[in-house]
Amino acid sequence: MTASALSPDARDVALQQLDAASGYELDVLVVGGGIVGAGVALDAVTRGLTTGLIEQRDLASGTSSRSSKLIHGGLRYLEMMDFALVKEALHERGLLLTRLAPHLVRPVPFLYPLTRRVWERPYVGAGLALYDAMAKFGALAENGGDMGLPRHRHLSRKAVARIAPDFKASKLAGAIQYYDAQVDDARLVMTVARTAAAHGAQIATRTACIGFIREGERVVGVRAFDLEKDVAFEIRARVVVNAAGVWTDEIQELVGGRGSLHVKASKGIHLVVPRDRIRSESGFIVRTEKSVLFVIPWGRHWIIGTTDTPWDLDRAHPAASRADIDYILDHVNEILREPLDHDDVEGVYAGLRPLLSGESEPTSRISREHTVVTPVPGLVMIAGGKLTTYRVMAKDAVDAASHSLRSGGSAVIRDSITDRVPLLGAEGxxxxxxxxxxxxxxxxxxxxxxxxxxxxxxxxxxxxxxxxxxxxxxxxxxxxxxxxxxxxxxxxxxxxxxxxxxxxxxxxxxxxxxxxxxxxxxxxxxxxxxxxxxxxxxxxxxxxxxxxxxxxxxxxxxxxxxxxxxxxxxxxxxxxxx
Incomplete structure (x- = not known):
């Protein structure tokens, strides 16, 4: 492994290797440099497949740098009875915390406030007990039961006031404190990509996919464009994996519109405010009429969000409107003793979630589960999912690519090992x-x-x-x-x-x-x-x-x-x- 795999010269070297004019053919080419694309590149290269990745802009320049920055099982999905998704996410959370990226992923406490005195505490408590039990069960199979996080605990109203003195506690019956984890999402993407490059993957940013190369029905590569040098070239690959997120439909059109994935973009915005604006030792989560509101500790700051609204405008640079910002401020101020206003806001960012959809349901109700399809031989497409389960998504995409490689006469493709491959920086x-x-x-x-x-x-x-x-x-x-x-x-x-x-x-x-x-x-x-x-x-x-x-x-x-x-x-x- 080379520690400087993404040095200034690495892009030129990667483009030379990727250019079909050099006579080089990849096993797997990934289109998209978000968390899923980087994960696919790492999964493929650690299985022994020659691998490349191209990204039109910078690594994590889209959705993967604009999330809530949480690695979590998803209490919301537990309430929706989506137990399989929660179990999978909790398993991945444990791996990241204890084995794959302990330097990037760390515990974060949350308060779940209780406002109804009779039934809410046993109801929420049972849900959080199940949440912890599912995490514990997964951890038993991996590392002797170490979840990497404390279990939930019940708190009285006085205890809430001690932990979060700026929380409006007059109407509270108490709270339950539980733990999830957080990560700098863009840093996670860069580290996954860098780990892939250190194992031999060729990574080229500012390189756009402008079309596919076909031999009969089969996709055998892409036509690419170097945006820094204004040069078009071809990349030959036995399988192309489209991991373009909210741009999935556009990439699908380049291959003739053949495919069954339809992705809706859902906009979520977040505000960043200084830590001293809210006195609390814990983050908190509060229900809204549409979703949930997170107030998340972030170093010397708080991240507050999010919204969940349809977006059909520019996907490269989704914009937060004043109405979005007012929505977040109005809802967080309902639970704070001292209200926040626009002058308290240090930063604002907006991101788009790629949600699988073929129906007209609201984006807040569309599942975060992912899907992998092979619309034509030699092309694998993956969409949906969530940051926490990126490794599972990548594994499923490379499994699908392996079927295509085997059908082309390849030797046996090894199983995924990324659950045992620490990311760069974890060692030591x-x-x-x-x-x-x-x-x-x-x-x-x-x-x-x-x-x-x-x-x-x-x-x-x-x-x-x-x-x-x-x-x-x-x-x-x-x-x-x-x-x-x-x-x-x-x-x-x-x-x-x-x-x-x-x-x-x-x-x-x-x-x-x-x-x-x-x-x-x-x-x-x-x-x-x-x-x-x-x-x-x-x-x-x-x-x-x-x-x-x-x-x-x-x-x-x-x-x-x-x-x-x-x-x-x-x-x-x-x-x-x-």
Missing amino acids: YETRANQRVMLARRAGLHVARIDHLLNRYGGRIDDVLELIAKHRLLAQPVPGAEDYLDAEVVYAVTHEGARHLDDVLVRRTRISIEMFDRGVAAAPHVARLMGERLGWDAERLATEVDHYLRRVEAERESQRMPTDQEADEARVRLPDLY
Whole structure:
């Protein structure tokens, strides 16, 4: 394995390998660089299949960077009696917490408030007891019963007031505290992709699929377009896996519309507010008339969401309207002693869930289960699902691809092993966490900084500290975004495939939603650090900064608009930068 698998030169190397002109044919080509596509690439390459992945923009640039950032079983689905989905999700939660990504996925407590004195506590308590039991049962089969999380507990109204003094407790009969887990979703995608690349997968971002290559009925590759160099080329592959999420229908059209997947986009928006605006040691979950409202601890911030509404406008840049923001504020203020207003909001982001649908039911009621189909030989399509179960989705997609490979005369394809393949950074994480004080002294950093780095890089913290040891100035905080170090910006370029200013400010870090100015003050400095490693001249540097500033203004303008249509029109005025 190579630790720097997504270095600046890696994309050029990958494109050379992928180009059919080189005489190279893949076993599996993945279209889509979200969590499912990255998971498929990792599953395929660790089965011994030659694997490539192309993504039109950046890794996790769509849905997979704009979720609630939860790894959870889904209490809502338990109430819907979807026990199989909950069991599967809880199993995956346990794997991520204890084996695959303990450095990225961590426990988060939630309060489930009780407002009815007689029947609600036994009803909700029974549901949470089942939730814990299903998690425990899955953990017994994997690792001796370690769920990685505490069990739920019942709380009185006084106990709720101690834990969450800003929670409006006057009408409460108490609460039940339970645990789920959270993750930086974009960071998870990047780490899965980087792990796949370290095992030999070829990863190429800013590369679009513009058509399929056919031999008779069979798909034998794709026509691709390098958006950075404006060059079209072909990629030959024995099986193509479409993991394009909300763009599934568009990709399906490129193969003649043949397929049975129909994906609805459901918009969910989230607000980010400073942690000191709500005094609480725990997150909480509250029912709304349409869904549930999560208030989720996020470092020095809270994430509050979400909505669940149909979206049929621009899918690359879904926009949050003022009506969306007011909806979230109105509902969270119903449970807070001190109400929040627009001035408290640091960041806003909107994402689209790809929901399988062939009917006219509301998006809030469509199942999050996934489906895999093979509409024509050589093409596998997967859609639906949720962040937590990405590994199962990937396994199912590669299983379907294996059938196609075997029908083409391949030798036996090995079973999936990704339940036993730790993600990059998992190895050595516990050791380095135990050595946090020693690492802080050696690097000349505060222990809190080391904790921050451990929770982002795990055992690969050594790479970041090595950068600092060689260039002491990289130990400085990013001006205007002091939660992050200059070294993290450089590392995003040298190890994590960042190629544009957006990539760092929006996805490799969360500066764009964690600062009141949305990263405007940090942008010039971050661009200079990136440009030194990517060879940007003064014109390119100015272009990157200008594009980011205009992105921020377009998003702010869209969030002042009263309707989806007007918000979309404001946001799409700014095209992507390639």
